Amino acid sequence: MNNKIKKLIAKKNRSKIICLTAYSKNIASILDKHCDIVLVGDSLGSVLYNYKSTKQVSFKTMIEHSKSVKLGVKKSLMVVDMPFNTYRTSKEALKNAKTIMSKTKCDAVKLEGGRKIYKIIKDLIKSKIPVMGHLGVLPQSAKSFKFKGKKLIERNKILKEAKLLEGAGVFSMVLECVESSLAKLITKEIRIPTIGIGASSNCDGQVLVTDDLTGLNSINVRFVKRYSNLRKIIERAVIDYKKEVKNLE
Numbered sequence: 001m002n003n004k005i006k007k008l009i010a011k012k013n014r015s016k017i018i019c020l021t022a023y024s025k026n027i028a029s030i031l032d033k034h035c036d037i038v039l040v041g042d043s044l045g046s047v048l049y050n051y052k053s054t055k056q057v058s059f060k061t062m063i064e065h066s067k068s069v070k071l072g073v074k075k076s077l078m079v080v081d082m083p084f085n086t087y088r089t090s091k092e093a094l095k096n097a098k099t100i101m102s103k104t105k106c107d108a109v110k111l112e113g114g115r116k117i118y119k120i121i122k123d124l125i126k127s128k129i130p131v132m133g134h135l136g137v138l139p140q141s142a143k144s145f146k147f148k149g150k151k152l153i154e155r156n157k158i159l160k161e162a163k164l165l166e167g168a169g170v171f172s173m174v175l176e177c178v179e180s181s182l183a184k185l186i187t188k189e190i191r192i193p194t195i196g197i198g199a200s201s202n203c204d205g206q207v208l209v210t211d212d213l214t215g216l217n218s219i220n221v222r223f224v225k226r227y228s229n230l231r232k233i234i235e236r237a238v239i240d241y242k243k244e245v246k247n248l249e
């Protein structure tokens, strides 16, 4: 296990973990100073390419964005999402995870799912590929983005899957849109850090899409707090530039 991962796990119950997404070098270099984890999320499909679903994100696209992100990351743990249909079998997952790790020089990969991909995750970890889990709403297969874990059956299933992933050896897991008391229970029951998105403050850390929290991407999602309006700031700069150029006429 690499030192960055050991340090991350050691933060559990000590200090909150900060995770944000980056899709390119300049943003990554800003995040790197302040984040524990920089995630190259396949959310880039909707944020940058207007795709309806992350299913449309290709392997090549993830690799190219990750290579750019790596240029800006020095100290943070860099995690790359394995895109849809790149980890259907252990053999496929291993081949693709190895390519991601070697081409992008990231520290770990993230896979969505629980019981269905347990064996695949276990095989990756056995082959020394560090894996981050992802439970709750799974955008690569989700039919709806409603909160998970309100019903008892679903609650028990997600809790079981969290323990299963821990047993498989993941070093951390994202809990996406998991009901607050379930997020609290999972966080208490497992020894690795949980990173929440729309899963309450009960997790060991939080993740958001950087373009959302900076206001570069205009979306309205209940759990996304906007901390600035980058669109306005950039537009102001463009208008000032335009004025100056016009004045040269």
Ligand code: KIV
Pocket (backbone or CB within 6 Å): 021, 039, 040, 041, 042, 043, 044, 081, 174, 176, 197, 207, 208, 209
């Ligand atoms: O794709 C992504 O950006 C993610 C995070 C939002 C957890 O998986």
